[in-house]
Amino acid sequence: MGKGANLVPDEAEKSLSEETKIFKWSEIRQNKWIVIDNNVYDVTNFSKKHPGGKVILLNNVGQDATDAFTSFHKDMNKVEKYLKALKIGKVVAESDINQKEERKDELHKDFQQLRKLAEKMNLFKPSPWFYSLHFLQLIVLDLIGTYLIYKSGYENWFSYFIAVACLVTTQAQAGWLQHDLGHLSVFKSTKMNHFAHKVVICAIMGFSSDRWNNRHFKHHAKPNAIKKDPDIRFSYFYLLGKKLPEEVGKKKKGWLPYNLQQFYFFFTLPPSLIPILSAAETAIYLTRRKKFYEIMWIGIFSIRWYFMFVPILGIFATIKLLFLVRFFQSYWFIWSTQMSHLPMEVDYDQDLSWFRTQLITTCNVEQSAFNDWVSGHLNFQIEHHLFPTMPRHNLYKIAPHVKQLCEKYGIEYQCKTMSQATFDIYNCLKESGEIWYEAYNS
Secondary structure, three states: OOOOOOOHHHHHHHHHHOOOOOOOHHHHHHHOEEEEOOOOOOOHHHHHHHOOOHHHHHHHHHEEEHHHHHHHHHHHHHHHHHHOOOOOOEEEOOOOOOOOOOOHHHHHHHHHHEEEHHHHHHOOOOHHHHHHHHHHHHHHHHHHHHHHHHHHHHOOOHHHHHHHHHHHHHHHHHHHHHHHOOOOOHHHOOOOOOOOOOHHHHHOOOOOOOHHHHHHHHHHHOOEOOOOHHHOOOOOOOOOOHHHHHHHHHHOOOOOHHHHHHHHHOOOHHHHHHHHHHHHHHHHHHHOOOOOOHHHHHHHHHHHHHHHHHHHHHHHHHHHHHHHHHHHHHHHHHHHHHHOOOOOOEOOOOOOOOHHHHHHHEEOOOOOOHHHHHHHHHHHHHHHHHHHOOOHHHHHHHHHHHHHHHHHHEEEOEEEEEHHOOOOOOOHHHHHHHHHHHHHHO
């Protein structure tokens, strides 16, 4: 806490002004600066050099980004070197007033204490055994799938089906492992996390680690925020929440019959996201940014699949096999991730506290061995969003403490059954579609 935090605002400002320049929140918002631990930083020029991308910084300008900053950065000593050159002053502690959220500063303090508790409980310490067994799972399943294709090819449809199931599971579970590596939660070393991330997402899965980081952290920083979260940016095809459908409907816009989106969603986005949309977006992203190093890494995946399947199936049958694997992988991914976000609040950025933002835009699914495995422990989506760098095998341990903090501030902690969470995808799409339809026809 900065000096003067225990004084009343006027006394704090007088004390601080003797040492450094003090800014009001109106100045910070006007000049699009960022506040971290009551320090004010001008990131105007640095945003272009930011390793996490320019947009994620700009999405937080004019706001207190302390909790977001702490949640995403593991090596604080390294980051502090950059911050020193960007610091331009301070803001009076506890002066961030948001009419849309009461007790914002108090909640921020309590969340910081919760984070300290998690650190004291060693919940940010990864288990080598857990991740070693998880990686071994990928190798075994991939080898089984390859062996079955090598032995039977298309001749035995049953063994081909088992092979596809093994390869789909490999890709889906690799997706959860790369997710952990991308969040720097597997190894103590940031460099080792980055290297292993490339191995898994590029060489094993055939996608870009750079693109994933660029996109996924925007989602974490501003989940379900219109124009800021890329994971909900498909308004030409689907309308989510209550505000956006009403806005689009009042403008008499309707590219599709959104009142039927609860039906066509399941036959459009899930089968096309990974096989078509993600593949195309990856190619465009890497080409425009000239990420040749990433392209070389992804080339390992292509070479691996070529030598594993082309000699047996031929080039066209191998492409068909890949598309089939991507098809089922895509359904698995959409089902496991979107049931925790789509039914939750979708709105413009309200500059709420980090804790409240994650709780109103995220829900959990009940814990079980199957739910943990099939979702990569993202059934604890709330805890993961609050503590992105926490190894997923520890998320359940902090959950009771998160619930206690929710009870203190009257924030709903939503935890659903798997079936309820699945049906809620349908229900929320139906509700949003009806809002659009009524606004469009009024």
